[in-house]
Amino acid sequence: MALGGASGVPAVVMAAGKNAGLRFLEFYTANIRNPNTRRAYHRACLEFFRWCGSGGLALDRIGPVHVAANIEKLPKDLSRPSVKQALAAVRMLFDWLVAGQVVPSNPAASVAGRATRRKRALLAAKAAPPAAVRDLGPGGRDWRPGGSCGPRMAAFAARRFRGAGREEAVFKPVPRRA
Secondary structure (H helix, E strand, O other), rough: OOOOOOOOHHHHHOOOOOOOOHHHHHHHHHOOOOOHHHHHHHHHHHHHHHHHOOOOOHHHHHOOHHHHHHHHHOOOOOHHHHHHHHHHHHHHHHHHHHHHOOOOOOOOOOOOOOOOOHHHHHHHHHOOOOOHHHHHOOOOOOOOOOOOOHHHHHHHHHHHHHOOHHHHHOOOOOOOOO
């Protein structure tokens, strides 16, 4: 693995002391077994510390605002999972540094990544209470199965309010009687 700097540790981490540099190297060798994950996390953390170094930040001065600003400055053409992976790498590294008593707290712990489609659907589902499903229809229609709207509209309401692709789990379609 090609590491930055003469000793393989970013300058921001080296400035925090020998223990910080050792913990940085241990994170990649002892904590992450998959070589592809190790490379991806290493690249993300090096980029983060390069950005911190360009702003003159010391390791103990990095806060949630700095982590969030770094995540926001990532290129917009990166996929959401790539951005989440970069945040996960920084978060895990700081967890490792906290466990080694290099920094007092994890500044990345409270930073939220960009929501994926599935997560946005789940968040929208949590925002709508079950009573809202009953009261949506024009003229006071009941959108539950067996209500006045029918099974197709009930399935639509389930999809809208319970998350995409979960209609079968929430409302079992009822066959119409002739």
